[in-house]
Amino acid sequence: MAPERKPLPIEFYQRTSLELAPSLLGCLLVKETDEGTASGFIVETEAYMGADDRAAHSFGNRRTKRTEIMFQEAGRVYTYVMHTHTLMNVVAADIDIPQAVLIRAVEPHEGQFMMERRRTGRRPREWTNGPGKLTKALGVSMNDYGRMITEPPLFITEGFTPEHISTGPRIGIENSGEARDYPWRFWVTGNRFVSR
Template sequence: MSDKLRKFFSEGTTDEITKKLLGKLLVYNSPQGLMSGYITEAEAYLGAKDSAAHAYQGKRTPSNEALYGYPGTVYIYSIHSRLCLDIATQAKDTPEGILIRGIEPYQGIKWMERNRSKHGYNLTNGPGKLMQALGIEDKKMNLLEFGETDLDIKLDDGKIPEKIESSGRIGVSDRGKWTEKPYRFYVAGNPYVSKMAKRDMNLETYGWK
């Protein structure tokens, strides 16, 4: 991984990093071809103190070991038979992370549509949907680092959100007060955000400056 990426994923609090991640270009050099999308939605998880996090109370198992890796480590996990993509943040052995929840497709859209048998905003407006669209069906890249595998994040090839909104986490069972803490961040008005109501969509700018 480049020093630039490690620095990006370790400077500031995890919620601050999550907001900075919105608009950055997620790239996957897949066996099918190059696919990419601008990150529209992401959730911060604050490790041992966060009752909604996989590393709550310092839990450390083979399945969540990636969270304890260097900042920018790929953490792929399954929930409800769907894979999700997470990124480790902060220093090594500080198990905080960011779940990528949505992307606005940019490159390889035809492959994404073929993988999902869908098109339109429903293509990648959710964590399981975007992984299926990218054709990632296993955990081979788990524990590796962005930029050193087929997954990368281009920090200089992004868009700037006009406005960032926040809410409680989505799809997290009741884990106490942390479930509702506003650590889900998204680009206001972007249609590639999960559960974005049609009336709130900005179909002119998609919420970018």
């Protein structure tokens, strides 16, 4: 039986996405499903700064059915589908400040036999080294949209403290003007599960 783990408190998420994104590195992302529990240490994130960030879905305070959750309180889960992949974000900041952090990669921890089954034919390094891969491996889906990240079945707990953190431009946002160059991607330096 795994030791009782406490989700990080809601206060942890009540800051800008630029502050939250590096703070999430090393934390443990946990997903409980009927098959069992799978988890991974967060090793790569991207900050999206909301209304003024051309790369954010909520740029210009754009409210749609999809982005509505970004305008809710910090700690909500924002999932969306891109090219058939589910991507997972955690809402940051405060109500009506639509910021979020994309979880880009995790280092597998528990439930690796489930990850292997969910990512058949892939080498372990490729199970979770990208935002659409890690959701598949952990069992995160669109059903998780709007959940609070502070309570099961999808939550984040303490993990390890990275020795070094690297920063650089975000990935896959070519058509976002100057925003594509902002160094708002954060990763655990040298970790082999970072996406690229």
